[in-house]
Amino acid sequence: MLDAPEFAAALVAAEAVVDRGPVAAATALRAAGVPPDLAATALTQAALRRAAVGKFGAAAASMFFTRTGLEQATRAPVSAARARRLALAGATRVADLGCGIGADSRAFALAGLSVLAVEADPETAIVAAANLRGLDASVVTGDATTADLTGVDAAFCDPARRTAGGRRVFSPAALSPPWDFAVGLFTRLRFAVLKLAPGLPHDLVPPGAEAQWVSVDGDLVEAALWSPSLAAVPRRATVFRAGVAHELTGDAAPAPVGGPRRYVFDPDGAVTRAGLVGAFAETVDGVVADPSIGFVYAEKPAGTPFARCLEVVDELPVAVKKMRAALRSYDIGRLEIRKRGSALDVEKLRHDLRLSGTGDGVLLLTRIADRPAALLCRRGE
Ligand SMILES: C[S@@+](CC[C@H](N)C(=O)[O-])C[C@H]1O[C@@H](n2cnc3c(N)ncnc32)[C@H](O)[C@@H]1O
Known part of the structure; x- marks a missing residue:
């Protein structure tokens, strides 16, 4: 079927109309005389090619797919x-x-x-x-x-x-x-x-x-x-x-443990899953506040593909009312919340914070020296 000239022609026609949506595209192919079965297969293939661009770039346009494949x-x-x-x-x-x-x-x-x-x-x-x-x-x-x-x-x-x-x-x-x-x-x-x-x-x-x-x-x-x-x-x-x-x-050696510092790095998932937080910490002269938590603290910022770098603005109280008051004082309206080593329910917390300011920030929920901590940060490099 994929080799057949009539399928190749139907696929070209399907690619020209697939963005119109399934019903309009099927109607257009029928009007062009493409048999319904062939039209359905060609439209599926055209839609899969569109969906495949994210994985294959321009090569998707000449490849074939099944949905699962x-x-x-x-x-x-x-x-x-x-x-x-x-x-x-x-x-x-x-x-x-x-x-x-x-x-x-x-x-x-x-x-x-x-x-x-x-x-x-x-x-x-x-x-x-x-x-x-x-x-x-x-x-x-x-x-x-x-x-x-x-x-x-x-x-x-x-x-x-x-x-x-x-x-x-x-x-x-x-x-x-x-x-x-x-x-x-x-x-x-x-x-x-x-x-x-x-x-x-x-x-x-x-x-x-x-x-x-x-x-x-x-x-x-x-x-x-x-x-x-x-x-x-x-x-x-x-x-x-x-x-x-x-x-x-590296070899999954642990990172040195130390107090939080002015900058915090949130390592990429590949780094944490590989157990390379220690290897990463070495590259930024950083420490972790807890051996089991992958936030890496350092004195200096750094642009690195292996982590997001944030600047710590303040440590906020972990109690909701006091946290809300602190965020109001910083005029925070949009807050990205990340957690590592915290049991807090992020969505409930977000709801309870009732943010209404105009600025934005990043809140890290974590543990420092065995106590829960909330660090308000701004995006660094
Ligand atoms: C995860 S997919 C491979 C995807 C492929 N690496 C790619 O990038 O396109 C695994 C495939 O293995 C096939 N498969 C599973 N068990 C198999 C077996 N015992 N012998 C041959 N193929 C098998 C499945 O049908 C499926 O298509």
Whole structure:
């Protein structure tokens, strides 16, 4: 179907009208003589291409998607960086075991690797094949756990995750292909990389592997495990900002503990999840007020991709009435509330504060020296 000339024509027509909304677009395609089934499929594809721009940029315009496949697909800058690293390490032929619509496979092929893409779901495999057309890649429809890996020197596996009742707790038992198969690739092949949910607990990281957490423009998007043959450091945080990757690496050593200071850094989710708050604190000569809380305090401000820098204006009383009075004295009307290590209900607090001023600020709810604390801050660099 994706190859058929009549589908290509219907897709061009659908892309011209998809922004009019589903009913008007379907009417326009019918009026242009496109059969209803073809029109529906073409409109779905056109809408998915629009939705995919955030992940794939301009390349989305020539790719194909399923709704689930797009949700699961890796963002292009993330897959491209991974593929480059694998190619630089010396891998030549990679098996993408559970390739989905082929976003990672595409990146591997574009980085110069030869790709064997394996996908259990036949419809998704057809879409992957369409996305890999013209590249050094072949798609096999079948079970990755029994795939023939002769001639392959690297494996990539991004297992699908079943979510029980919308829960986002990391569960190895919920993965397909299964966790044991994925981790077993570390000993089966020269190189292996696994993409996993960012909730990956540190105690599941296999000995000698590198665990990486990745965020894109502030959103924590994935964890990856690199086989010991690829591992350069125990832990890595990769923070993409405006398409540029920034790397913080280390070994999860704790940050020094000290009193709060004039500036406070709120680290990116990739840094905190990677356990690299200590490594980050070192870069700004900072301390934490509590070993279990990731706000980092420092005397000097700094522009850094790894954290937001805020200037502490005042420490406010934690009691609601007194906090409200203090915020009034600062004329605060718009307040961003962040909490780490506080049990306060942010939405209830916001409601109870009844803000009415004209200025804005950031309120950090936290703990300092084992007591609850509320720091009023202004955005720094
Ligand atoms: C998270 S998606 C992969 C997304 C892909 N990395 C991308 O960026 O487009 C996982 C895929 O694995 C497939 N899958 C699950 N179990 C499989 C198995 N045992 N063999 C082959 N494919 C499998 C699912 O159908 C799904 O398409």
